[in-house]
Amino acid sequence: MKNLEIKGFKSFADDTVIHFNEAVTGIVGPNGSGKSNIVDAIRWVLGEQKGRELRLEHMVDVIFNGTKKRKEAPLAQVTLTFENTKNLLPLDYHNISISRLLYRSGESEYRLNNVTCRLKDITSLFLDTGVGSDSYAIIALGMVEDILSNKENARRKMFEQAAGISKYKARKRESINKLKATNEDLARIEDLLFEINNNLVELEKQAKRTKKYFEMRDKYKSTGLLLAHISVQRLKEKIQGLNTQIEAEIIKVQDQEVLLHQSEADHEKFKKSHLDQEKNLGDFQRKVNEILDSIRLTESEIQIKEQKKLLIKNQQEHVLKSSMDAKSKIEVLKQDILLIETEIAKTTLEVDKVNAYSSGLGLEYTEIQSRYDGLKIGVDQYYAQKQQLEKQVFDLEKEIAIQLNQYENFDADTNRNKDELEQRTNEFKSIQQEIDDSNKRIQDIQVVIADISKAEEERQATLVTLRSQIDTQTQKIGEINRRKDAKKNEYELLKSMVEKMEGFPESIRFLNQNWRKDVPVLTDLIYTDEKYRSAIELYLESTLNYYVVHSESEAVHAIRLLFSNAKGKANFFILDKFKNEITEPVVIPGCISAYSLIEVDSIYKPLLNYLLKDVYIQEHDSQLEDVIKFPDEVSVISLSGSIVKQKNTISGGSVGLFEGKKLGRKKHLEKLEQDIKVLESEVLDMDRALTYLKNEQKKFDLINKQQELVAARKQESEYLQRLAQISTKQQHFNELKERIELRIQDNTEKQITLRKNQEEKSIDLSKAKSSYQELINSISQSDQVFDKVSLELSQSAAAFNQSKLEVMKWQNTLDNITKDLEYKTRQIDESSRQLDHDLKNLNNQESELVQLDLDLMELKKNLEDRFEFKKNMEADLSSLEQEYYTIRNTISEYEGKIRTAQRNISDIQSMTNSLKDQRSEFNYRIQSSYEKAMIEFNTNIDDFVPDQETEGMEEEQLRDRAMYYKVRLDNYGEINPLALEAYEEMKTRFDKIQEQRLDIQTAQVSLLETIKEIEETATANFLMAFNQVRVHFQDVFRSLFTSDDDCDLILLDENDPLECDIDIVAKPKGKRPKSIHQLSGGEKTLTAIALLFSLYLLKPAPFCIFDEVDAPLDDINIEKFNTIIRKFSSDSQFIIITHNKLTMAEVDVLYGVYMEQQGISNVAAVDFRKYEHDVVLSGMEN
Known part of the structure; x- marks a missing residue:
């Protein structure tokens, strides 16, 4: 410094x-x-x-x-x-x-x-x-007492600082906190995964259903667009043909005009005087023809605009329906929002209420806290006086005890040392035995660790296997559910077709509703494998709609019913006419008898034997030419039903999408119902198996060996530490033996009398105890009041904390409702935008209708004007012709030729106009097809690209396919259009959380290993430092006192050296205090200084401050x-x-x-x- x-x-x-x-x-x-x-x-x-x-x-x-x-x-x-x-x-x-x-x-x-x-x-x-x-x-005088009394673990802190393990303990605390947080995160993630997985299963079902709906919609769209494309191309081809015809007619007109001009030139010399009249007549005639053309064109335009007006009105109906749906949805959402806002208001009131209640409790808590603090000051003052008196009593008792006990202690110490020496001798023997036991325990625990590790590895392997089985079982259930859904859809479609008698003529449907219900149709009696269904249906196609009755009278009754109601005709098989003889079929290589392939009640077998006698089906599809090779006596059908050869005829062609679907509908319906029940039973069994697997997984999740493994490893570490401690004890034993023998010799020379001042000290002690008792009574009264206020403070704090939890609960509820409100509001915004778009389209269509009405009014007015003008022109033309014919009496022969030519021209022009009208009609149909495709599929026909599935299909097959998917879509029911997106989003989240769970589990193992490593390193460092400080303490202590003084540092729990207390033994020469507190103030200070400097010897501090x-x-x-x-x-x-x-x-x-x-x-x-x-x-x- x-x-x-x-x-x-x-x-x-x-x-x-x-x-x-x-x-x-x-x-x-x-x-x-x-x-x-x-x-x-x-x-x-x-x-x-x-x-x-x-x-x-x-x-x-x-x-x-x-x-x-x-x-x-x-x-x-x-x-x-x-x-x-x-x-x-x-x-x-x-x-x-x-x-x-x-x-x-x-x-x-x-x-x-x-x-x-x-x-x-x-x-x-x-x-x-x-x-x-x-x-x-940095040591102050008051800290000396803290060190000696070990206040707030002062000794341990000093030893940890000297041993340099503070950073290890800090890292251990951080690791333990991280491990606790990791365990909490793992528990939260497990709960979250469980919740998401439940939602994911339901979403997956919805997504698969939606995906299937979209696939069928796309197939219907592609088929419908292809049909529209084919229709448009056909119309364009017809228009091209009409254009060719119109051009040919125009050429004919030109040819006729050439003939007319030649005739007029030949007779020019006869008509010079009448040239102006003829010219005027020709001009006038052309004007009349132009008026006629304009009238026809106007009528055509009126027809086109009327059709366009009708189309726009249809579009308006569609838009109005969409608008009404959007309005209804908005109204429902608004009602939901009103309910949610009401709930928000109620929840807000609850939040305010609990906030107010919590605030009141907070004020009450603050008031009680103030009272508590005031009382505590008085109690502290009492206890300060008590401490002073206790110290006075303690000092007096200590001096008396020292004087009374020192004499006895000399003898007792001698005996104790002898006993200790004997005990230590026995202890030495037990130490060696404990070392052997420790080695055996270490070996045993290592075997246990190996067993637990193996069991944990097996548990993890079993969990992996169970998870794989659960995934496989889930996939199988999904596959069976898809098959079950497909069967149900097929069942519903087939049931609808059977109930509505689709594909049957009107007469059969009439008899089905108005005649006997117990009379079957041939197609309902027969059932065969789907593989042969198309072939047999192809052969029996002409008779499948026949009723099967027992007698002719039944047939006549049904025919009379049809006749009287004018409902067409029906055909009947009379069972009484067929003999009960069944002929065995001839074996033909590569073919199977058609009769052997059908399932029918015994009563109808003679009928079917008659119908399918000598009828065979090829076992495998082959070339069409192979059918010709069979003899004429038999009828042979290809397996696919594409060709049938009979005695004198061969028929066949492409196989339609719905062929084979008419035969045995009722039987097939029953089989479908049985199949659905079987599949439902399979799903139920597999659900039970899946539940069993999940329960097994939960059971193995609960049998977690990690904590047991950590405990075993910790126990192994403890055994190793214990072995090191015992070895250290063995080393110190010999040193201790020598010291005890020296003490025994010294104690025999130190017995003197110590009772001189005992009576005076006893009188002072009695006075101090009396004062102390009076103070205790005062403290007792004060403590009663203080305890009461403390109890009130504790109860108030508990109530205040509970109110805070209630506030958080209601606030979370309010947040969830608010999010729901935001979601409903977004839905209203989306529906409103859709409604605005529809209304905009409706306004545009309305404007277009107004414009069409104006155009129609103008066209009709023009048409009326043209008709009036035509009428006047025809009147003028009539007078001119009469005048002209009067003048042309002499040239009637040439005028006849001219009229003939003009009639031809007029006929050709009429023909041309008719062709143009047809072309306009075809153009209108093309435009309608484009608009219909845009309305229904939102796609331009010209942009359509055919897919491979529909490539090569005939138009009839395409129509069957479109009708099939149209019916499927209409009967499909409600879907969730957002399910696919929601499923993908939730699946991504689920996978990400699973990755996080794996990361957390890895971190958990890493933290446990880190804690173990820290404990081992810190323990080793601490024990090494403690043993060194212990030796230094003994040396420094004796240098401050005398070489004969006794002192020691003892770990109170050697099994837990990192957490146990450290006891100081200090016995200056001539004294035998029972505790360090019985030493004088100077001896305490020197003892503390000895401890400090023993720490400095281990790890010198850069500077030391003594206050x-x-x-x-x-x-x-x-x-x-x-x-x-x-x-x-x-x-x-x-x-x-x-x-x-x-x-x-x-x-x-x-x-x-x-x-x-x-x-x-x-x-x-x-x-x-x-x-x-x-x-x-x-x-x-x-």
Whole structure:
């Protein structure tokens, strides 16, 4: 330590610098001058945070508070500078200064070499260096008693600092706290994973259902768009053909016009006089034709706009329906929000209520606390008086006991030493036996650790296997559920088709509703494997809709019913007409008899034998040409049903999507129902198996061997420590034996009388006990009141804490409801945006309708004007023709030719106009297809790209496919469109949390290993340091007393050296106190000094501060004290605050602390090495 700079700290108002350049520095001054404030300044700058240790009520009291003549200081600042010549501090600086500043605002600041830093940086810098605010390097007189009485484990703290294990204990505490936090995090994560997994299973079902719906919707979309694309392409091809025809008709018109012009040229010489009339007539005729063309064009435009108007109205209906749905949803959400807002209001009232209740309890708690504090001050005063009287009684009893017991103790000590020697001898034998037992226990526990480790590995392997089985079982359940859902969907679709009699003619549906329900149709009687269903259905297709009746009268009755209601025709098989003869089929290689493949009731077998006689199905699909090879006497059907060969005919082609679905619907419905029940039973069984696996997993999770393994390893460490301790005991035994023998010889010479002052001490003791009893009575009355207030304070604190928990509970409830409100509000915003979009579209469509109505009105008005104009033009044309025909009597032959040509032209133009109308119709249908695709699929037909699944399908197959998926989608039911996104998000979160759980488990194992390693290292270091300090303590103690004095340091629990108390045995020569508290004040001080210097021998502190530690010592002991300080000053720097003249004479430099002005401390230095020691002493004595 180089120097100390103080400014504004306590009584040091001005800048004060104290230099510590010498080995021993003394600080003296009258009481109240501020000497101890220098020690407080050093403690404070080293990071002391307890005001009690600095003799303060509040930390801000360290700032100079002012006097009558001086203002208070704005801040307190202390700087301590070190010379790092021995490199004890891990910094590459020769001079290191630490500073601490505290402002009146309460803000504080730490600096390292004038650079702002944290308190943690300073404490870390001085860790295990022997320097610190609470280290054994700074000792005050009151701390001597703390060390001897082991107040707040003072001895252990000093030993830990000397052994350098403070950092290990700090790391252990941090590791234990981290382990506790890790266990809590792991428990929370396990709960979270359990909750998420439950939600994940449900979401997965919804996501799979939604995904399947989207897949069917996409297939329906692709099929529908492909159908629209095919239709548009066909219409475009037709338009192309019409364009070709129109061009051909135009060429015909041109040809006819050429003929007309030739005829007019040939007869020009006959018509010169009538050329103007003819020209006018031709012009007039063309105008009439133009009017006719414009009328047809206007009518076409009117038709197109009317169709467009109808389309827009359909779109409006769709938009209105969507708007009504959005409004309904918004209304529902608003009602939900009103309910939530009501709940929020109620919850807010509850929160306010519990807050108010909690505040009231807080005020009540504060009031009781004030009463408690007031009572405590009085109780403390009583107890201070009690302590003084107890000390007086104790001192008297101690002196009497010493005088009474010393004589007896000599004999007792001799006998005790003999017994101890004998006991130690027996103990030595038991130590050897204990060493052998310890080795055996270590071997046994190592076997146990190996067994537990193996069991834990097997448990982990079993858990991995169980988790794998659970995942596999879950996947199987999901697969069976998907199959079950597919069967259910197929069942519902087939049931709907059976109930609605889809695919049957009107006559069959009529008879099914109005005739007998017990008469079956052939298709419902037959059932066969799906593999052969298409083939058999292809062959029996013409008869599948036949009713099967027992007699002709039943058939006639049904026919009459159809006839009377004009419901078409039906066909009937008459069972009575079929013989009960079953012919055995001929064996044909590669084929199977169709009759052998069907399942039918015995009553209908003759009918089916008749229908399927000599009918065979190929066992495997082959080339179509292979069917031709079979003989004409049999009918052969390919396995796929693509071709059937009969005696004189062959039919076949592509297989439709729904082929094979009509045969045996009712039977198939029954089988589907049985399959669904089987699958449900399988799911139930597998759910039970999954539950069993999960229970097994939980059972193995509970059988956690980690803690047992940690306990076993800890026990192994304890056995190893115990073995080391026993070995050390064995080593010390021989030394102890020699010491005991010397004590026995010494005790026989020390028996003297000690009863001279016993009566006087007894009288003083009786008076002190009487005063003590009176005080005890007063304290008893005060304690009753104090205990009552303490109970009230405890109850109030419990109620106050419970109210805080209630506040947190209601606040959490309010937060959850508020989040729900935000979610509903977002849904309203989304629906409102959709509603605004629909209304905008509706307004645009309404505007378009208005414009169409205006256009239609204008077109119709133009059409009426054209009709009127046409009528007038035709009237004028008639008069002109009459005049023209009168003039052309002579040239009628040529005019006949001209009329013929004109008629041809007119017919061709009419034909052309008709073709144009067809082209307009096709264009309108194309436009409608585009708009329908945009409305239904939100896709442009031109942007459609066909998928591989529909590639090569015929248009009829595509229509069947589209109808199939349309029915599936309509009957699919409600889905959750957000399930896929929610499932992926929750699955990602689930996987991430599982990774976190693995990381936490790894950290848990790492922390346990770290704690074990810290305990082993710290224990070894502590035991080594303790044994060394023990030897040093005995040497130093005897140097301060006599070589015959007895002392020792004992661990009270050698099995737990890191936590057990340390006992001090001190028996100066001629005394046998039962405890260290029976020693005199000077002996206690010397004992504490011996302990301190034994620690310095193990780990010298860079500097040592003694604050009036020498006060209880007499002159002889002062000399011993000064001698040992001088001896150790070569390795450590000493700062001694003292009132003793002999101590003052031994220091190198002496600082005097004085108050020139009341309340303000100053210092002055004197170097005593300039004076002779004896002269100084004589001067002091004079």
